Amino acid sequence: MKIGVLGTGTVGRTMAARFAGLGHDVTIGTRDPATTAARTEPDAMGNPPFSAWAAEHPEVKLGTFAEAAVQGEIVVNATGGVGSIDALTLAGADHLRGKVLLDIANPLDFSRGFPPSLSVKDTDSLGEQIQRSFPDARVVKALNTMTAGLMADPAQLAGGEHTTFVSGNDDAAKKTVTALLESLGHDDIIDLGDITTARGTEMIMPIWLRLFGALGTPIFNIKVVR
Amino acid sequence: MKIGVLGTGTVGRTMAARFAGLGHDVTIGTRDPATTAARTEPDAMGNPPFSAWAAEHPEVKLGTFAEAAVQGEIVVNATGGVGSIDALTLAGADHLRGKVLLDIANPLDFSRGFPPSLSVKDTDSLGEQIQRSFPDARVVKALNTMTAGLMADPAQLAGGEHTTFVSGNDDAAKKTVTALLESLGHDDIIDLGDITTARGTEMIMPIWLRLFGALGTPIFNIKVVR
Numbered sequence: 001m002k003i004g005v006l007g008t009g010t011v012g013r014t015m016a017a018r019f020a021g022l023g024h025d026v027t028i029g030t031r032d033p034a035t036t037a038a039r040t041e042p043d044a045m046g047n048p049p050f051s052a053w054a055a056e057h058p059e060v061k062l063g064t065f066a067e068a069a070v071q072g073e074i075v076v077n078a079t080g081g082v083g084s085i086d087a088l089t090l091a092g093a094d095h096l097r098g099k100v101l102l103d104i105a106n107p108l109d110f111s112r113g114f115p116p117s118l119s120v121k122d123t124d125s126l127g128e129q130i131q132r133s134f135p136d137a138r139v140v141k142a143l144n145t146m147t148a149g150l151m152a153d154p155a156q157l158a159g160g161e162h163t164t165f166v167s168g169n170d171d172a173a174k175k176t177v178t179a180l181l182e183s184l185g186h187d188d189i190i191d192l193g194d195i196t197t198a199r200g201t202e203m204i205m206p207i208w209l210r211l212f213g214a215l216g217t218p219i220f221n222i223k224v225v226r
Numbered sequence: 227m228k229i230g231v232l233g234t235g236t237v238g239r240t241m242a243a244r245f246a247g248l249g250h251d252v253t254i255g256t257r258d259p260a261t262t263a264a265r266t267e268p269d270a271m272g273n274p275p276f277s278a279w280a281a282e283h284p285e286v287k288l289g290t291f292a293e294a295a296v297q298g299e300i301v302v303n304a305t306g307g308v309g310s311i312d313a314l315t316l317a318g319a320d321h322l323r324g325k326v327l328l329d330i331a332n333p334l335d336f337s338r339g340f341p342p343s344l345s346v347k348d349t350d351s352l353g354e355q356i357q358r359s360f361p362d363a364r365v366v367k368a369l370n371t372m373t374a375g376l377m378a379d380p381a382q383l384a385g386g387e388h389t390t391f392v393s394g395n396d397d398a399a400k401k402t403v404t405a406l407l408e409s410l411g412h413d414d415i416i417d418l419g420d421i422t423t424a425r426g427t428e429m430i431m432p433i434w435l436r437l438f439g440a441l442g443t444p445i446f447n448i449k450v451v452r
Contacts, residue, residue: 122343122432164452165433192436200433206348207391207426210418215452224437225388226446 001180004029004072006087008036008050009043009146011104012078013057018152020059022183027061029068031090037062053162069095074102074180075137078219081107081126082119083135096137100173102180103127103198104143104151106205127167127198128146138173141198142166142181145208147218154221155185162221163188167197183186227406230255230298232291232313234262234276235269237330237374238304244378246285248409253287255294257316263288295321300328300406301363307333307352308345311359322363326399328406329353329424330369330377333432341435344428353355353393353424364399367424368392368407371434373444381411381445388447389414393423416450 001024005016009032016028030036030050039049054062055112063073069075069091079087084105107126108116120126127141143151145165154160164186168174178189192200204222212218227250231242234256242254256262256276265275267436280288287297295301295317305313310331314322333352334342346352353367369377380386390412394400402414418426430448438444 117348121348121429158451162449190437190440191431191437192440197436197440200436203429203432206429207418210423210426211416211450214416214418214423215450217452220450220452223386223449223451224441224446225449226441226443 001025001074002071003027004068004070004075005078006068006076006091007078007080007105009078009080010045010047011151012076013050013053014148014152015076015104016060017057018184020057024061025071026148027063027068027071029065029091031065031087033062033064058208065091066095069099072099074100074176077101077103077105077130079105081105082109084126085129088130088134093134093136096134099137100176101130101134101137101139102143103130103139103141103178106144106154106202108205115206118205121203122199125196125198125202127195127202131169131195138168138170138179139195140168140170140173141201142177142197144219145201145204146179149219150221151184153185154187156219157219160185160187162223163190163198164194165190165201167195167201169194171198188223227251228297228299229253230294230296230301231304232294232302232317233304233331234288235304235306236273237377238302239276239279240374240378241302241304241330242286243283244410246283251297252285253289253294253297254289255289256315257313259288259290265374279285291334292321295325298325300326300402302374303329303331303356304419305331307331308335310352314356314360316409319360319362322360325355325363326402327360327363327365328369328403328412329356329365329367332370332428334431341432344431347429349423350421351424351428353428357395357421364394364396365421366392366394366396366399366403367421367427368403371427371430372447375445376447377410379411380413383445383447386411386413388449389416391416391418391423391427393418393421393427397419414449
């Protein structure tokens with residue numbers, strides 16, 4: 001399948017590499033590919049520059065947000081949540097029309113330091129903002145409740161015995177995403193309902209951040225015991 | 227142990243009965259005991275009137291918020307979250323001084339219908355508001371992430387194989403609460419840190435409400451797999 005991944009940070013790289021490893025045809029999109037490709041220093045989080053990652057993943061193509069969106073039959077929003085609407089606008093509403101848009105971002109606002117707050121919450125969500133801004137895209141919120149490594153390869157923790165949520169208005173799009181998630185190793189997938197249920201999953205971030213502090217590792221996830 | 231439970235709704239009744247069943251000396255507190263005792267009709271949620279419940283639990287004493295606070299060595303806030311500060315003010319700061327105040331409430335605002343929103347969130351929490359309002363109480367937030375039946379008797383689901391969180395500034399108070407929770411059957415208790423971490427647990431409510439809808443039962447809980 002052709003997959004366009006928007007965002008070249010840790011989440012975008014991790015998902016792009018995993019999809020490529022499963023045989024998908026992946027284009028990773030960024031605002032300015034020349035600038036992204038030219039960086040030689042680690043980013044503010046200490047991640048290696050994109051060029052170092054790209055050298056290890058020659059099968060992943062680099063393009064603009066628009067080129068990744070055009071290329072993808074499924075488009076994955078792995079940009080930082082507070083910049084997602086801008087990035088998707090650059091990707092182009094015309095290029096998102098009718099496509100499954102898998103939104104895995106969280107609207108984390110680091111402007112007041114750590115822990116971040118949420119730029120949207122409770123009575124609205126980033127997932128809903130994206131669906132409203134791009135009404136012809138078929139938005140499915142998923143994977144935003146865990147660290148990137150577990151999004152891509154859940155089986156590395158407890159053999160995958162933990163839970164993944166999907167939210168969205170389009171049942172066929174949720175089926176497509178669910179099949180894709182299963183191919184990654186997610187085996188307890190709960191359909192929460194329409195895109196407004198993204199409020200619930202995005203608001204897991206505050207406890208996730210405190211658990212990260214308390215447990216000292218990001219390699220944990222929620223299992224809904226029932 | 228002497229336990230004062232503030233609130234005669236489902237949560238307060240369930241916890242009071244469970245504590246009494248374990249042999250504790252329990253007083254349940256309400257704004258106006260005479261009015262509470264005189265009710266003969268089910269409440270808006272369809273719960274039987276207090277008098278019917280009290281007839282089955284003669285070992286639980288009914289008193290004012292203040293009487294329950296005076297009586298309790300541990301005081302449990304099981305009032306509705308948006309009214310908790312008022313109820314605790316009636317209980318009396320003097321009566322809470324130095325005591326462990328186990329806050330199990332959520333700041334759910336039903337004024338705009340269902341699902342409720344949160345009256346405080348993200349950059350503050352009910353737990354913090356209570357600690358600020360009653361600085362001499364030793365506030366511990368816990369149990370607010372699950373339905374009342376599981377708060378009181380977690381072993382009824384998966385033998386208790388799911389997670390309970392504690393947040394608070396006073397380590398000794400958290401130890402007291404942890405021992406009390408273990409006596410109820412909670413066996414995976416994570417200390418998240420100070421009372422600001424209550425932001426994380428209170429913000430679980432939105433996903434809890436959506437899971438309640440998706441699963442069709444309140445008998446579920448989170449397990450932190452790590």
